[in-house]
Amino acid sequence: xxxxxxxxxxxxxxxxxxxxxxxxxxxxxxxxxxxxxxxxxxxxxxxxxxxxxxxxxxxxxxxxxxxxxxxxxxxxxxxxxxxxxxxxxxxxxxxxxxxxxxxxxxxxxxxxxxxxxxxxxxxxxxxxxxxxxxxxxxxxxxxxxxxxxxxxxxxxxxxxxxxxxxxxxxxxxxxxxxxxxxxxxxxxxxxxxxxxxxxxxxxxxxxxxxxxxxxxxxxxxxxxxxxxxxxxxxxxxxxxxxxxxxxxxxxxxxxxxxxxxxxxxxxxxxxxxxxxxxxxxxxxxxxxxxxxxxxxxxxxxxxxxxxxxxxxxxxxxxxxxxxxxxxxxxxxxxxxxxxxxxxxxx
Amino acid sequence: xxxxxxxxxxxxxxxxxxxxxxxxxxxxxxxxxxxxxxxxxxxxxxxxxxxxxxxxxxxxxxxxxxxxxxxxxxxxxxxxxxxxxxxxxxxxxxxxxxxxxxxxxxxxxxxxxxxxxxxxxxxxxxxxxxxxxxxxxxxxxxxxxxxxxxxxxxxxxxxxxxxxxxxxxxxxxxxxxxxxxxxxxxxxxxxxxxxxxxxxxxxxxxxxxxxxxxxxxxxxxxxxxxxxxxxxxxxxxxxxxxxxxxxxxxxxxxxxxxxxxxxxxxxxxxxxxxxxxxxxxxxxxxxxxxxxxxxxxxxxxxxxxxxxxxxxxxxxxxxxxxxxxxxxxxxxxxxxxxxxxxxxxx
Numbered sequence: 001x002x003x004x005x006x007x008x009x010x011x012x013x014x015x016x017x018x019x020x021x022x023x024x025x026x027x028x029x030x031x032x033x034x035x036x037x038x039x040x041x042x043x044x045x046x047x048x049x050x051x052x053x054x055x056x057x058x059x060x061x062x063x064x065x066x067x068x069x070x071x072x073x074x075x076x077x078x079x080x081x082x083x084x085x086x087x088x089x090x091x092x093x094x095x096x097x098x099x100x101x102x103x104x105x106x107x108x109x110x111x112x113x114x115x116x117x118x119x120x121x122x123x124x125x126x127x128x129x130x131x132x133x134x135x136x137x138x139x140x141x142x143x144x145x146x147x148x149x150x151x152x153x154x155x156x157x158x159x160x161x162x163x164x165x166x167x168x169x170x171x172x173x174x175x176x177x178x179x180x181x182x183x184x185x186x187x188x189x190x191x192x193x194x195x196x197x198x199x200x201x202x203x204x205x206x207x208x209x210x211x212x213x214x215x216x217x218x219x220x221x222x223x224x225x226x227x228x229x230x231x232x233x234x235x236x237x238x239x240x241x242x243x244x245x246x247x248x249x250x251x252x253x254x255x256x257x258x259x260x261x262x263x264x265x266x267x268x269x270x271x272x273x274x275x276x277x278x279x280x281x282x283x284x285x286x287x288x289x290x291x292x293x294x295x296x297x298x299x300x301x302x303x304x305x306x307x308x309x310x311x312x313x314x315x316x317x318x319x320x321x322x323x324x325x326x327x328x329x330x331x332x333x334x335x336x337x338x339x340x341x342x343x344x345x346x
Numbered sequence: 347x348x349x350x351x352x353x354x355x356x357x358x359x360x361x362x363x364x365x366x367x368x369x370x371x372x373x374x375x376x377x378x379x380x381x382x383x384x385x386x387x388x389x390x391x392x393x394x395x396x397x398x399x400x401x402x403x404x405x406x407x408x409x410x411x412x413x414x415x416x417x418x419x420x421x422x423x424x425x426x427x428x429x430x431x432x433x434x435x436x437x438x439x440x441x442x443x444x445x446x447x448x449x450x451x452x453x454x455x456x457x458x459x460x461x462x463x464x465x466x467x468x469x470x471x472x473x474x475x476x477x478x479x480x481x482x483x484x485x486x487x488x489x490x491x492x493x494x495x496x497x498x499x500x501x502x503x504x505x506x507x508x509x510x511x512x513x514x515x516x517x518x519x520x521x522x523x524x525x526x527x528x529x530x531x532x533x534x535x536x537x538x539x540x541x542x543x544x545x546x547x548x549x550x551x552x553x554x555x556x557x558x559x560x561x562x563x564x565x566x567x568x569x570x571x572x573x574x575x576x577x578x579x580x581x582x583x584x585x586x587x588x589x590x591x592x593x594x595x596x597x598x599x600x601x602x603x604x605x606x607x608x609x610x611x612x613x614x615x616x617x618x619x620x621x622x623x624x625x626x627x628x629x630x631x632x633x634x635x636x637x638x639x640x641x642x643x644x645x646x647x648x649x650x651x652x653x654x655x656x657x658x659x660x661x662x663x664x665x666x667x668x669x670x671x672x673x674x675x676x677x678x679x680x681x682x683x684x685x686x687x688x689x690x691x692x
């Protein structure tokens with residue numbers, strides 16, 4: 001949070017780099033006026049080197065064309081794709097796209113790519129919403145380097161390297177949400193609660209981990225925590241749960257915020273010959289298709305993503321208009337959605 | 347299908363209308379060169395009148411910027427929004443956005459708007475995917491008038507007025523899908539099968555209706571068909587089912603392809619004191635959150651939307667590149683997903 005984002009290169013920077021006048025830069029890049037091929041090539045190289053693009057904001061304001069914003073998930077395909085496809089990101093997308101259109105913003109969708117990273121440089125956007133970025137997220141870094149307005153859903157993880165300024169965000173209170181789930185499992189009678197989290201430097205994991213260690217300490221329980229690489233998806237959750245159950249057979253509940261990992265944990269519990277919830281309870285975070293269609297259905301939380309999405313678009317709209325005073329918006333508190341997976345043993 | 351779409355106004359048309367040279371039009375609209383205020387205003391009025399926009403395609407090809415396509419649902423908010431939000435359109439969107447990015451296309455999401463119609467004129471897109479358009483769909487008409495490449499998912503309804511050429515489409519075989527559901531209900535023992543469809547001029551309804559009338563005729567059953575305005579949403583389905591059950595108490599199954607209407611029909615059956623599936627079976631089309639989380643879960647079909655979405659993006663990509671030979675792509679056949687709502691009485 002110590003330095004400002006890199007200022008965006010302007011037409012004068014390109015002119016200086018190419019050794020020509022700003023008018024020549026404009027003509028060269030817009031195929032107008034008389035510019036010889038060699039000069040045009042030199043200008044194009046300079047523009048590419050400096051990451052210059054014409055001020056589309058001004059163009060769009062003049063033509064009445066919609067500003068373009070992009071919605072990005074920081075999660076890899078293994079946890080955000082597949083059966084989670086109808087999940088968190090798309091729920092945000094549906095509300096955010098409508099809220100954006102109401103403000104003459106066009107929302108471009110950049111879902112996790114099975115084939116690799118999002119080709120951000122092709123998307124000539126005016127701003128971005130990024131869902132729960134981890135530290136060093138390449139797309140977020142690209143956007144901040146370009147000096148584009150960015151809002152994140154969930155507090156951005158602080159980059160230990162401390163490169164760019166932290167973008168404004170909607171706080172979704174990941175620590176409180178984790179406590180809500182853990183306290184519920186305890187109230188239902190669980191006394192050996194294990195936790196599976198992602199290993200990425202993602203703020204929700206950091207807050208979740210701190211909440212779990214506090215919980216274990218408060219209840220005099222040894223922490224049973226496993227961190228799993230997100231790219232392993234369901235099977236990562238399954239393998240972690242199998243290993244934990246083998247090492248500590250007395251585990252009577254799993255708190256698994258990542259729903260793909262929770263699906264894997266459910267499989268592991270069943271494989272180990274245990275019953276849900278009678279032997280082991282399970283709770284996850286996002287109340288999506290995975291939680292609802294699990295057998296038995298999983299206790300989860302309502303994150304009020306409709307309100308979160310609307311807050312995020314409103315915040316991004318302010319920043320696009322140059323009103324950058326608000327750095328943090330207080331999102332709604334999550335509410336428990338208790339289901340059969342954590343029903344108290346009779 | 348008799349006439350070509352209106353040709354898009356070009357810079358020469360604007361120049362003629364404004365009584366200036368094409369170069370002056372270019373300078374006026376791009377704020378370049380010396381153009382006096384009065385001439386600029388005249389050019390802007392002419393451009394507005396003719397619906398002219400600069401050839402962004404050429405600009406984008408030159409700059410390497412992504413082409414923009416928009417995904418539109420033709421369904422009103424009452425059936426496509428709310429609990430259906432994670433539904434058909436968003437499932438298509440997730441796959442289509444990734445398939446589009448693989449081809450350097452940016453997918454803009456235009457979900458059904460609670461506050462009214464999509465402000466299409468603000469979205470400077472290069473092409474569009476439209477889901478199951480009804481006859482006279484305002485967004486589709488706008489796109490075709492602009493001469494933009496459009497692909498529809500599901501055969502477009504033929505406009506009785508026969509205005510524009512029919513866009514190319516991915517056939518999702520709505521007649522076959524309806525037959526699949528009806529034959530299943532019959533095989534499960536249903537002998538008085540009622541049907542609830544939307545009243546819009548949407549091809550899936552027209553094919554579904556024809557399939558139902560054939561089915562009723564083949565089984566010597568009087569048709570029990572109700573057409574409901576989509577804007578009525580769940581309650582439209584509920585009221586239709588209540589009225590049908592009152593008029594024909596012997597109904598032992600409902601085939602309700604629109605999932606929001608199916609949710610309403612389930613409520614009506616329970617309200618009437620009947621049990622599902624023992625007294626009345628229910629089947630719907632889209633296997634989404636509504637079908638899966640209904641009590642009991644609803645028999646539906648797997649439309650293979652992942653494959654459909656990829657076919658649609660590939661077809662649109664061909665048309666964007668000028669390869670317009672293919673007018674129809676054969677989508678995958680739907681597969682039955684039998685659930686408790688149509689389990690045979692023991």
